[in-house]
Amino acid sequence: MLAAADTHSDAYQAGQVLAPFILAAIALVILWTATRKWRRPQPVENPMAEDIDAAAKLARERTRRVVIGTVVIVVAAMAVAVPRIRQSGQYGSAASKGPTNLTITPPATLGSYRLMTGTQADRLSAQIAAKQTEFHTVSFYTTASEPTRPVVEVLSATSTTDPKLAQELAQHSADYENTSFMAGAHMSDAKIFNPGSAGGRMRCGSNSAQLLCAWTDSSTIGGLVSNATSGLDVQQIASLTQQFRVAAEH
Template sequence: MPLAIDTRSTAYLQGQTLGLAVVLAVGIVVVRVLTRRWRNPVALAPEDLPRVTALRKKRRILLALATVVICALFTTKFVLDVRSETPYGSAAATGPTDRTVDAPDTVAGYHLITGEAAARLAAKTKSGTSEHFWFYSKAPGGTQPSVVFSASTAAWDPKEAAEKSEHSLEWLFVNFFAGAEVEDAKDVDPGPLGGLMRCGRTQSGNLVICHWEDAGTAGTVMTAGAVDIQQASTLALQFRNAAEH
């Protein structure tokens, strides 16, 4: 299953390094076998020996140079991949892991729904995980949510802590948006808290979902209606900056 393979993990990187070394080693052996006669021309007469000796030396130098160039090209590609925008290694290694998340009372004109209305909404969203859900209404004292904000931290959930230790941020995002049925998630500004944030529209088109991941927390802001990605990302960033400390 493709989602089970973390192509941005340290283990994948180590395996890729080993695989590259094996391919290069096998390739060098094959080339040396196939070019044995070419590298070792035979003098048919004594007077040809100086010329053949010089030719043998020249061909060996050319083959050595070609091998060095090929190795350099493979190494350059590998280094560029390592230095790509999405880091290799575990998500837990990308920043502080001791941040907390608290639901703010108001964010960008949205008001936290409390009391029995909040309890009823929370009962409908039980996920069997430690993820916390909060619901926000556009009107003070409202009971119908316009925005749903959820978050979790590694401190709340040992399973999440293990995933952040074992997998990369990229892997976490791929699996999250696959589950949310969002195919076109785009990178947006994660703000001063760092990590990564992406937003996308669900396949049904009814919701825009923005999700962030950092070393110790994860958060999601879901908005309904005709809101565009830019508006949703701005709102998600406001929620994150207000909630994560």
């Protein structure tokens, strides 16, 4: 995972909300200290009782104005800041955004491709699993004309069977996990794509060797990969990823 702050986490959001209050409290202390002399009853020559009362009343009125003004400023600032913090819907842990007991069952078909089965599929899955230990399901899709040559590869994992993933999704946002996924795959040009009806967060990108769309939601992570020579483009990979998730996640 990236050693960076999760700017969409609950903790970060809490900090964003608390920061204006802290700054307002500091400003209030400074303002209170700076206006101390102004708020004090002013000395009156040859004071009469009514003059003393008037000076005290003026001091109380000035104090009241300082307090009310500060409160109004803080409330106004929060009325603007909080909706902006909340508006993207991406704040909070990934696990808090939906069900946490999803499973993944690769569909028999994916667009015009067919799920590869048999001993060769098992052998390829074992090879990938040995290198990508964080993924528990590896599926390959081929064309009808070349049933032994994978065109699309899908790697996925669920928090239902992976306690470590469950912990990460409960701690970090989908955006953070998705960004980390793409960074680990060295996809420097990754862009956010519509995740489709399955929701969560999805980014797609490419490098000199492959194209990749990765998703993260409340209970699953995964990526759909194709070689750069497959003839597919990023938009097509994104569409296939959406289709896979709708058919596979239950």
